[in-house]
Amino acid sequence: MISFMNVFGIWIAAFFTISIFSFLYKDNPFYKLSEQIFVGLSAAYWLVYIIYSIMMPNLFTKLIEDFSGNAILLIPAGLGLMMLMRLHPKTQWLSRYPISIMIGTTAGISMLRYMKSDILEQVTATMINPFSAPDAAGVVGNLLLIIGTVTGVYFFYFSKKQEGIFQIPSKIGIWFLMVSFGATFGYTVMARVSLLIGRLEFLLRDWLHIIT
Amino acid sequence: MKRSLPLILAFLVGFVVILSEFIPHRPFNQIVSTLEQWFMIISGFAILLGQISLIRMNTHKIVNKLPDWQYYLAGLISFALMLIFGILWGMQETPGLLGSGEGISSWLGAKPFDYLFTNAYMPLSATLFSLLAFFIASAAYRAFIIRGLESNLLMITAVIVIIGRTSIGTMLTGWLPESMQFWHFPILADFIMEYPNSAAQRAILISAGLGIVGSSLRIILGIERSYLGGEK
């Protein structure tokens, strides 16, 4: 039976694979069906996943095993229930408390994290001696790195009319952005084609057995 | 009151989080991880809101026989199936209400939840992801056009990096002498990735970082409050 169910599973997978691909031609009943099944399955998947991997170990198991030691967890549990009060129009305003606590946390954490890793770390990484590189290409590269970073940051300067001489660094900044966009695009092609190869490998090998 | 108390809460929480970054002493050094855990638990409860919204919407469409209602029925059924399987027999090593369902597992080769995961969810997700290969091709065809200096830069670097990443690049310029190695496609592509690309990425990170610091500050100070909605 297992082997039959295995083969059956592969046929299901092949059906969904082809249905999603069919979307590239045009919208059709197979895609519509797969899309809705996908939405339904995945919504339930994450619900079950969150119950077993987050709610059980972090809340329920802890409260059941040692209630008094983990009584503080009643606060987030209470806030979670306040969130659910949204379901009733009369009690909807209660959900503002959990939301504001979560947004306050987010704001605090983001402020620190981005100041540290996206501003200070990037700034120190740019503080280099451009002439310390072993070869000419390295020196040119380092200079480009410094100029690109500075002009790029300047491009985002909003509160000054970028005219005349002030326009030049901004223009250079855009060039760097464009080079970077092109490079990122080109760099990603391989990874995306790999995904397609993976699906075709499934269809041709596991389903049709055309290749080994 | 209904409006100002949440703002005060957001301020207090945000301020304490920032303070705790600089204070190594207890209890401050545990505040952030505690709040992060709370966040997980609160959003764990909140997920039900979304799911209820999904069920309501689908039932609405099915009951009123709106266009394509059959597909929404299929969606609702697959939602229920996955949920029931998960609750009854659990997922992977976690048992459900009825234990791990050895009987049904030996028949299917896996727990029903995992069976659906592997044979329906995974292929759906992977195939949707793989559509990117097609879209990257059509976007390249349409957008990488010689027009002005900026779009040329975009196109030329993309072409260099695409060539440099595969064996085509090695074949095309492999004959270059040692002194001109810099122009060898794979090396040139690496150079672009390492220097001009990093520079622009850094500029984006730094300025967006400032935007985030500013927005966070406005939220903590209660200036940015649209997320709370109206007064009533």
Add this chain to the structure above:
Amino acid sequence: MKAGLLIFLIFISWGLYANSFTAMDSPWDDGKAIILNWKLSPMTRNVQIQRITDSENIVTVLNTTLPEGEFVDSALEVNHEHHYRLIAQFDEDTLSLETTATTREQWFYMRKLGFLILLVIVCIAIIYYIQSARRGKEFYIRRIAGLDSMEEAIGRATEKGRPILYVPGISDLDDIQTIASLTILSHLAERSAEYNTELIVPCRFSMVLSAAKEVVKEAYIKAGRPDAYKAENIFYLTDDQFGYVAGIDGIMLREKPAANFFMGSFYAESLILAETGFATGAIQTAGTAQAHQLPFFVVSCDYTLIGEELFAASAYLSKDPQQLGSLKGHDFGKLMVIILIIVGVILEIFGISVLKDFIAGASS
């Protein structure tokens, strides 16, 4: 006899040579580290440092040949006395030294001083400019094409009698980009209420759904059209990244929105959304600070808000003096960053790393 004396003298000289091994609590930290210092005779062959924990378990924390040095033993128990033993091997002899130290947690991280100072400078600048904006000072803001187009996009949708699709990104409320996106949504909702154009907002997370509902409802009330607000147009699809995208693709194909907005945090799915939207002929505006996804929006959308432009949007759209003041504060930060980089590079060229180390302290 002479030989014996010689050996004795060598022995004495070892003794005289200040073989030292000290341990001290690492200052200004969370009390999890101890700094170990040793200074031994240069004839040392090998040095082993062991931590002797309470249960007589002996852990070797370091093995080296250096006769002197410093080592930081970290991830230790807080406010606890720790015992260390140093075993030094000479050519024929071994020497064992012991020391103890107590870890202490302090009230400030000294290494984060640079971080704190810069953070405070940026924050004070932002608050200062907000205050001066409140007092009536006007700030200029340069043009952002992606936002000027919003009007045009809404107009087009109204003309064609088709809805507007707004995707608030795929991150939860724990991403500031999502919150920035909700602020933009509030402006857009107000405009679409005025034009009486339908607005569809699919959400990936329940928290975002709740906030988005509040935001849109408020905007409709503000525009004086609470009757036109349709709660069912703001809905949840699924928590799954690609499931969510599949759902949005379906909406784009069937509802045929005339204008698509993708604002917030996006990952790999950016191109799927933008290309499908392009195929349906919608006018598309995107905005994200996710540097890796920007190229895909740039090639497939009509307008793209790049990086910080997403956060500048609410100031730009509302022309609210406080928001503009805050933006001026960000610009101050940019100026500071540019100056820091230039000064840092010049100092580095002369081999001075003080500034770099001071700032880098925080991230280590």
Add this chain to the structure above:
Amino acid sequence: MKLTAIVERRIIYSVLLLAVALPLIFPIGWTTEVSDYTRIVYELVETTPEDKVVIVSFDYDPSTMTELQPMAEAMIEHAWKRNQKVIATALWPMGVQMAEQAFTKVLLDYPEKKRGEDFVNLGYKVGGMVTVQAMGRNLMEVYPTDNQNTAYQDIPMLKNVRRLKDVAWISSLSSGVPGIKEWMMVARDNYQVPVTGGCTAISAPGFFPYVNEQRQLYGLLGGLKGASEYESLIGRLGSATTKMDAQSIAHLLILVFIGLGNYRAFRNKRRQNS
């Protein structure tokens, strides 16, 4: 002839689909220039004496199988060719099945290799870096049995393998955390066992700096390209080579599309002008 946008898209999609599918069915076997990163991995395996025991760790799941599975197959084949014995471990739960699949595939060419004597699958253990640390002290405590429930002490090839120090090299095929970095930080830095491995093309640039003088990583296979280079070194026309052919053709095709797009834009412009 004027094509509508929809027809153009459909043509692009069909051509791309064929361009990727055909090389998979009819392998071309283009050889590529072998990079140093790959050669170092090859030489490590090649110079390890016979009868040594080695570890291949499967730290990935089906989502990155396209790139990493060929590496696993090629490295197992190479080790067997040199008569080395392979232990499979997994820091990712799905890695266990990945290992079984890889062994099954290579066994087709090496039917004489026996489970327990030439290879063993110890299975998945949770914990990442901590687990690797524990393996450094005592393998048997971490893995009392293999995935077939055979007790550790009853597995012939593991008789002289007590801890990580007793293996000749470790290869982590890694698509994230925990993965190659954890192996490197513990097995290489603490126990001085050569650590090598492979990762996806996207994450490779982050790991190449570790392939340095100190050999923090003993070479690295970066994505399909690395895997196909390895296959060409051991003389195997494996799936990485055929997939790399598909990659190269797809890349070429995208370049052709860019060219055609420009031609079309150029023609449209001329038509507008005239």
